[in-house]
Amino acid sequence: MKNKSVFIGVIGGGEVTPPVARLAEEVGREIARRGAALVCGGLGGVMEAACKGASEEGGLTIGILPGESRRAANPYVQIPIVTGIGYARNVAVVKSSQAVIAIDGSYGTLAEIGHALQSGIPVIGLGTWSISMDEKADNKIITAKDPPEAVEKAFSLIENQE
Amino acid sequence: MKNKSVFIGVIGGGEVTPPVARLAEEVGREIARRGAALVCGGLGGVMEAACKGASEEGGLTIGILPGESRRAANPYVQIPIVTGIGYARNVAVVKSSQAVIAIDGSYGTLAEIGHALQSGIPVIGLGTWSISMDEKADNKIITAKDPPEAVEKAFSLIENQE
Amino acid sequence: MKNKSVFIGVIGGGEVTPPVARLAEEVGREIARRGAALVCGGLGGVMEAACKGASEEGGLTIGILPGESRRAANPYVQIPIVTGIGYARNVAVVKSSQAVIAIDGSYGTLAEIGHALQSGIPVIGLGTWSISMDEKADNKIITAKDPPEAVEKAFSLIENQE
Amino acid sequence: MKNKSVFIGVIGGGEVTPPVARLAEEVGREIARRGAALVCGGLGGVMEAACKGASEEGGLTIGILPGESRRAANPYVQIPIVTGIGYARNVAVVKSSQAVIAIDGSYGTLAEIGHALQSGIPVIGLGTWSISMDEKADNKIITAKDPPEAVEKAFSLIENQE
Numbered sequence: 249m250k251n252k253s254v255f256i257g258v259i260g261g262g263e264v265t266p267p268v269a270r271l272a273e274e275v276g277r278e279i280a281r282r283g284a285a286l287v288c289g290g291l292g293g294v295m296e297a298a299c300k301g302a303s304e305e306g307g308l309t310i311g312i313l314p315g316e317s318r319r320a321a322n323p324y325v326q327i328p329i330v331t332g333i334g335y336a337r338n339v340a341v342v343k344s345s346q347a348v349i350a351i352d353g354s355y356g357t358l359a360e361i362g363h364a365l366q367s368g369i370p371v372i373g374l375g376t377w378s379i380s381m382d383e384k385a386d387n388k389i390i391t392a393k394d395p396p397e398a399v400e401k402a403f404s405l406i407e408n409q410e
Numbered sequence: 411m412k413n414k415s416v417f418i419g420v421i422g423g424g425e426v427t428p429p430v431a432r433l434a435e436e437v438g439r440e441i442a443r444r445g446a447a448l449v450c451g452g453l454g455g456v457m458e459a460a461c462k463g464a465s466e467e468g469g470l471t472i473g474i475l476p477g478e479s480r481r482a483a484n485p486y487v488q489i490p491i492v493t494g495i496g497y498a499r500n501v502a503v504v505k506s507s508q509a510v511i512a513i514d515g516s517y518g519t520l521a522e523i524g525h526a527l528q529s530g531i532p533v534i535g536l537g538t539w540s541i542s543m544d545e546k547a548d549n550k551i552i553t554a555k556d557p558p559e560a561v562e563k564a565f566s567l568i569e570n571q572e
Numbered sequence: 573m574k575n576k577s578v579f580i581g582v583i584g585g586g587e588v589t590p591p592v593a594r595l596a597e598e599v600g601r602e603i604a605r606r607g608a609a610l611v612c613g614g615l616g617g618v619m620e621a622a623c624k625g626a627s628e629e630g631g632l633t634i635g636i637l638p639g640e641s642r643r644a645a646n647p648y649v650q651i652p653i654v655t656g657i658g659y660a661r662n663v664a665v666v667k668s669s670q671a672v673i674a675i676d677g678s679y680g681t682l683a684e685i686g687h688a689l690q691s692g693i694p695v696i697g698l699g700t701w702s703i704s705m706d707e708k709a710d711n712k713i714i715t716a717k718d719p720p721e722a723v724e725k726a727f728s729l730i731e732n733q734e
Numbered sequence: 735m736k737n738k739s740v741f742i743g744v745i746g747g748g749e750v751t752p753p754v755a756r757l758a759e760e761v762g763r764e765i766a767r768r769g770a771a772l773v774c775g776g777l778g779g780v781m782e783a784a785c786k787g788a789s790e791e792g793g794l795t796i797g798i799l800p801g802e803s804r805r806a807a808n809p810y811v812q813i814p815i816v817t818g819i820g821y822a823r824n825v826a827v828v829k830s831s832q833a834v835i836a837i838d839g840s841y842g843t844l845a846e847i848g849h850a851l852q853s854g855i856p857v858i859g860l861g862t863w864s865i866s867m868d869e870k871a872d873n874k875i876i877t878a879k880d881p882p883e884a885v886e887k888a889f890s891l892i893e894n895q896e
Binding site: 415417447472474478480488489490491492493494495498501502505506529 | 579636642654660663667
């Protein structure tokens, strides 16, 4: 493994419908095909589907877990990080990523989107939250129409950062 | 001080315009008048204005700081909690509150709103973020037209929890 | 409450023998008598006994909790801080204190002693861990023979810091 | 990379003498030779020397960083985890390891030893802290005479856990 890997985060809910799971799996697959490592919260739902997709393409998967045990990781996590800090691990998930792809998701995903935008980490959305606040702040979530476009946008935003 | 105090959080940006500061100060004043303790992130902007208002009415102010030193607290914080955990302290700010009033705010406030809703803590908004995600999730932020209404709603939501 | 309060931490195990509980209670009482606020981890054992002592003398007690709910606080905690970050809250307990009194204790207490010494916060020990590492590092834990001496040393070390 | 990797933590000070650096490098080399992944705090000193040793043998190195940027990682970290939670990341370093080897070290290392023992994670010491508390608690740090013995003990303790 090279030192200069690209790390892309995938965030979304711990419970998913089959269409959302397919979307997440395809995002994971695409990240792996392009040689990036996948960072996520390590649990089920969107996280598990994305790790499954990445694993099938031989990619590296990192799961930053909230609890006290590596056993909580989904079976496709290769590198479990056991934080023991609960939801505060969401901050570590986004900060360990150079760009984040948000898929569907609930309030935890909204918190992660907030932390990412606060840290200047680009967020690409696939059917996720829409946020707004009068004239001051635009919806900074960059929308994508499908998984390949989401991953493509993540890569080009990371390149522009450097 | 009684054991059964009510704890109300005030969240919002570290930099504010004068009208937003007046709003936050009035929220702080109202919280103190009604005998609740004010919880916030302990820094400037909305946090400082709210603490100033609460202090003027003889209320108790708690500032949960991100950094390594109590010196970063605004001058109206009476109880500085020094976490050293950076933005992850946002989770502690909302979890230590029984209801949260969000005033204006930037992405950090959005993250706090996400954490609060994820934890089932009611969020009352005064000119803050608007969030939505298709049919599945409503904008769960309860809007208020002015500081007294925001504090009134916070109290009635806390009573209903118990 | 004045802005310039002194904050003294009390650390120790969540389970105690009656003699250790009496020691902790007396430490809490002495802290309150001298007008300082007591900071602790908010749970049982040494933490509860110290909060009980401080409360009996009309002192202020702050409990920085590891879990997700204020209900876990012992009944003598007046200000529960709900962090949700598990054992990592130990860092916040010591950093929120200007000096720390360690009573008895297990490995969690040892971790807190390490965090305190790392942050330059004085540690006074009452029957607690003894630590050493060859010639390089002395046992920096300041021993006290009884609760009044422990609290007296805490106050004089805090004054010297300023 | 297989899902069932062994993760061994190396903890120690951020500044080291040349003999301590050689010790840490040899520990890293031995961990990699035996096919385990190395977990550490990602910075300099013992952490950097251990990552250097592991890298030279083609091993995988994970650095769980305290700050806000992956740039703080030493050049031999392949997987930087950016936590942003400061010293509280020490908890994640030990919890992400199945056994921990403590080399030399200062107070941060002492805190990590406390967190590891509190979590039931075996600690093997090479010239590190000695801890004791009367009859109740033994020095639970298992001493090793050299790097190969330290790594050998780590592996056999991990096998016994399973």
